[in-house]
Amino acid sequence: MALTMPAIMKTTAARLSALYLLLFAICAVLLVFYMTSLSARMLTAQTQETINEEVADLARSYQRGGLPFLVRTMERRSRAPGANLYMIADPNGEVLAGNVQSIEPGVIAREGWTEIPFSYERYGESGGEQARGATDSGKPSAQGQTPAQIRRNKGHDAIALVVRLPNQMILLVGRDLGEPERFRSVVRRALTLTLGMMGLGALLIWFLVGRTALKRIDNVSEASSRIMGGDLSGRLPVTGAGDEFDRLSENLNAMLARIATLNEGLKQVSDNIAHDLKTPLTRLRNRAEAVLSGKHSAADYKAALEGTIAESDQLIKTFNAILMISRLEAGYSSENTTQVDLAATVRDVVELYEPVAEEAGVGLEADVAEPYLIEGNRELVGQALSNIVDNAIKYSTDATSKPAVKVSLERVAGKIKLTVADNGQGIPDDADRARVTERFVRLEKSRSQPGSGLGLSLAKAIMKFHKGTLDLQPADPGLCVVMSFPEREAS
Amino acid sequence: MSAATASEIAYNGSMKILLIEDDREAADYLEKAFTEAGHTAHVAGDGETGFALADSGDYDVMVVDRMLPRRDGLSVIASLRSRGNTTPVLILSALGEVDDRVTGLRAGGDDYLTKPYAFSELLARVEVLNRRAGVKESETVYRSGDLELDRLSHSVKRAGREIVLQPREFRLLEYLMRHAGQVVTRTMLLENVWDYHFDPQTNVIDVHVSRLRGKIEKGFDKPILHTIRGAGYMLKSGG
16 A cells, blocks of 8 residues: 555554654753753853953052053963953043954943943954054944944954953953854754754654554455455454554454354354254145145144144244354353252252153152252253253153163362263264254154254253353263353352 | 132123234234134334323233334333333233343333244233232132132142142142133243243143142042143133
8 A cells, every 4th residue: 555644644653753753842942942051151151250350360460560561461361362352441432452453332331241242353353454452543443333233244242341440441351252152053053953863763763653553554454354355264464573453453353253153153053944944844835735735624724724833833942942042152141140059940840840751651850959059040051951851851761771860960170060861772872972962963763752953952052151061971871961060159 | 709700700801902013914913813802902003102002091901012113112111110000011022032031021011922922822821911810819718619729828628628739739720720710821830830931842831730630630520620722721610
């Protein structure tokens, strides 16, 4: 997919990067201003201190040797490289000596520190070559120009201390501001450059991160489109980095797996419905057709209609059972679970089936005394157990000894096992035993018995709903159906 | 006056039934079938109309479909109940899971029947719901002809002769006698005597009933516990 700028801007990573960049830039600008102003202040303070010392020094020279000595000292100092500015003027402002050729007018009129930087010109800097120390050419060469023009022309700014000597002479000691200004501009340039570089770097990272994120999301989108297109076995890419994207993909994959399972279950159900309901429906139709085609008495029609109703009822039952199984297998969640005493359920079901068993000549007994509590649904457990007991009674009638069905409860390794054992022929074949809990599976010898082939499937689904298992174990003789429930956690 | 005669009068009287069902064909069929059974049935085709009719009319029983246009059945029932209407309600629904029934009964329904159903089952349930037939709830001794059941001492006598019953047989007979003269279906017995709502694969209820019948009829001239073909059972004394 082409990476257009708006597309990048749409990524979360890019947005976050932009935000960080903005915050960073604001902080950096503040930092530059703080740093430069702080260092400039420090430099100014240092300059003022130097000037103070110089003035005190010159004042001492004046006291020792009068004006000539002062002038000599000044001239000596002026020759040193990077010298300060020196100037002596008479009380009228006429320049007598010093290394300053011209100065912004009015600077020496006031005593003390100059308030704002002023512009000046040293000897030897302008066009006019003049001897240093000349005292009579004090008229500013730039006379008649405005201070701003001077500043612009000469480009030298300075600060100075103006003091009045005891003989009313004016002494000015100043220092060029070029150095702190240069420092300030160097720092500013360096910081600006760094900032610019970092900005570029951030943009680059932004672009790369945004593109990576975008690419991975694109992969996920692409995979999902493929899956939506019908390939339900497809999965989202997992890079193995274990990051958020991987976690997202893994979760989505788990979801897809669940959907695939449900879908598979649904497909199986519809296949089964199509297959197993077609047969009885066809039979129903044929029977109705047969009755219609011949000449029959009213009693025949009545019997046929009653048969039709009975068969439809059976169909509805089968249909309900299939729906219930699929709902349970699909992870049907019920808020309707409570504490269920399995012992009570066993007593109920055994009591319910006892007359049927007696009529069939089967001994039905239950060995339960103490309560066995599970978390579950009483109706469902009752239904599962009655299906199993119903089967046990039906298939124990071919026992070689006296037919008997025994229901027992025991606690084994944190599980509660509800066992229904009969002494009939059982299901000797391992494969058959594994198969009978599948939907509509009826073993050869049971075809003659009434039933839909859904009883054990339903029981299995109910056990799954209770997070338990349904196992069929061979007994000698007979079959043991074991329902294992997880024990209810003591609360 | 004995309780048995009171309930028989109630049963023989016709009921005024309100049917709230949006499926026109099903509603017509039910209306006709209820009329044939000697009752009067009014049909409402949606929840709002049904609510208005129920709120104004004096019905003995209401049969309410759960999914209705304009207003769903459970909401209609809940509103009626909050307005103090205690008319017994039977909910008809295509939803038949355990939870659905619980939700339906919690909303104020008195019974719940899953579609598709046999009309005989619906009729039997509606007749049992009828308020005027349910007067026996508070009585301690049920009588039906020469059969007498004492709910306090748990004793059963027929023509003065003591009959010994198992606890479950006693509850079975108790239910049959409470609804003496009314048809009681197998599923109604399983629900009310055993408190299970599933369909047992074998006709276990029939065996229980025939056992009970053996105890209360053996040695007596007249049958009292009758099998109603295609529907269920009825306890009825006399001709």
